[in-house]
Amino acid sequence: MKRLMVVVCVLFAVFIFAGENKLEIFSWWTGGGEEEGLLALFDLFHKYYPDVEIINAAVAGGAGTNAKAVLKTRMLGGNPPDSFQVHAGMELIDTYVVTNMMEPITWILKEMGVLDKFPKAILDICSYNGEVYSIPVNVHRANVVFYNKKIAEEIGMTREPITWTEFIYYLKKAKEKGYVGLALGDKNKWTSLHLFESIMLAELGPDKYNALWKGEASFNDPAIEKALEIMKELLEFINNDHAAMTWQDATRLVFEGKAFCNMMGDWAEGYLKTLGWTPGKEFGWFALPGTQNAFMVVSDTFGLPKGAPHRENAIKWLKLIASVEAQDVFNPIKGSIPARLDADKSKYDPYLTWSMNDFATKALCPSIIHGSAAPESFATALMDAINTFVSTRNVERTFQEILYIAEDNGYLTD
Numbered sequence: 358m359k360r361l362m363v364v365v366c367v368l369f370a371v372f373i374f375a376g377e378n379k380l381e382i383f384s385w386w387t388g389g390g391e392e393e394g395l396l397a398l399f400d401l402f403h404k405y406y407p408d409v410e411i412i413n414a415a416v417a418g419g420a421g422t423n424a425k426a427v428l429k430t431r432m433l434g435g436n437p438p439d440s441f442q443v444h445a446g447m448e449l450i451d452t453y454v455v456t457n458m459m460e461p462i463t464w465i466l467k468e469m470g471v472l473d474k475f476p477k478a479i480l481d482i483c484s485y486n487g488e489v490y491s492i493p494v495n496v497h498r499a500n501v502v503f504y505n506k507k508i509a510e511e512i513g514m515t516r517e518p519i520t521w522t523e524f525i526y527y528l529k530k531a532k533e534k535g536y537v538g539l540a541l542g543d544k545n546k547w548t549s550l551h552l553f554e555s556i557m558l559a560e561l562g563p564d565k566y567n568a569l570w571k572g573e574a575s576f577n578d579p580a581i582e583k584a585l586e587i588m589k590e591l592l593e594f595i596n597n598d599h600a601a602m603t604w605q606d607a608t609r610l611v612f613e614g615k616a617f618c619n620m621m622g623d624w625a626e627g628y629l630k631t632l633g634w635t636p637g638k639e640f641g642w643f644a645l646p647g648t649q650n651a652f653m654v655v656s657d658t659f660g661l662p663k664g665a666p667h668r669e670n671a672i673k674w675l676k677l678i679a680s681v682e683a684q685d686v687f688n689p690i691k692g693s694i695p696a697r698l699d700a701d702k703s704k705y706d707p708y709l710t711w712s713m714n715d716f717a718t719k720a721l722c723p724s725i726i727h728g729s730a731a732p733e734s735f736a737t738a739l740m741d742a743i744n745t746f747v748s749t750r751n752v753e754r755t756f757q758e759i760l761y762i763a764e765d766n767g768y769l770t771d
């Protein structure tokens with residue numbers, strides 16, 4: 358009898374909670390250019406659904422450093438948010454879809470008639486067994502260098518570098534003039550792999566880089582060892598306090614005129630804009646040398662977890678972020694391009710226009726550290742190895758370690 362009472366009370370509490378007109382959105386967009394975009398989406402949601410109370414369950418830490426662990430605990434504990442930020446690709450599929458924690462949502466896109474309004478390449482990596490499991494709200498480009506135009510002028514940079522030799526030449530010049538050449542903030546370890554994966558892309562080329570994830574190319578490739586050599590050279594130009602800095606702190610060094618450049622995903626563009634800079638005026642950009650023909654893809658998506666407490670509101674949220682209106686409100690602020698192919702291009706600044714053109718014409722390559730290319734276990738192990746490399750700078754040992762990690766995760770090593 359007592360047991361029955363407890364069950365009744367729990368059911369009642371669940372009923373009351375679920376009956377509340379709320380929407381809990383989980384992400385890691387908490388500030389420094391990221392929150393602004395999220396809040397703009399919340400405002401738009403309120404325009405249509407003023408009575409729904411939004412719970413912003415964001416957990417701070419770039420690239421989901423802390424958020425991903427919190428989310429996993431919640432999901433495994435049967436306490437999902439109504440919808441959450443998750444990268445298109447393995448982070449979504451391997452962590453949450455094959456483990457049966459998500460609802461298929463192809464029907465939402467079908468009902469809206471927009472299934473063909475997203476790039477196939479992106480929707481494909483949000484899908485499993487023919488069903489879509491999350492809706493892409495944007496596409497970020499990860500292989501970009503943002504630079505301070507005033508410093509570039511001072512060091513005599515007349516055109517953007519396209520080779521390592523040219524790039525290193527300007528990094529040296531900047532260092533000679535007393536600036537940090539390449540700003541790095543690896544307090545949260547992901548940023549060192551963020552840099553390395555694009556150097557790897559430069560050295561392997563997009564075809565081989567993409568073949569790695571399909572088991573059609575081996576990690577035991579001199580190009581990967583060469584990528585470590587190049588990274589070692591670039592590390593000569595980073596700030597001494599890199600281990601105490603976040604990615605925003607590093608981008609800020611460029612803004613404050615202390616560093617020549619920062620290699621980052623284009624959320625840094627969003628951040629520089631929220632700091633008051635105009636793209637093309639105070640800052641310029643170029644693809645990391647050697648990656649001009651490639652677009653390192655990072656796509657933020659939202660899905661519908663099974664057992665979402667406010668499922669109806671979650672569906673409203675998903676429909677909203679799938680719309681052109683929401684994508685055109687969010688992305689110009691966030692520093693990303695819309696996932697919707699029919700977005701209004703006139704709303705995007707010169708940097709984002711450049712990115713949109715490249716997305717349409719260059720080889721698309723999935724990011725490792727931002728969850729698309731490989732399972733989390735691989736990305737985390739590689740991140741640790743590269744982070745250690747930033748201190749040891751031991752090319753041979755790190756290359757060996759990369760081979761062990763690849764082998765452990767079932768990738769080709771011979």
Ligand code: GAL
Nearest residue numbers: 391419420421624655657727
């Ligand atoms: C990425 C994410 C971006 C941005 C960045 C830095 O993983 O896709 O939207 O938030 O991390 O936090």
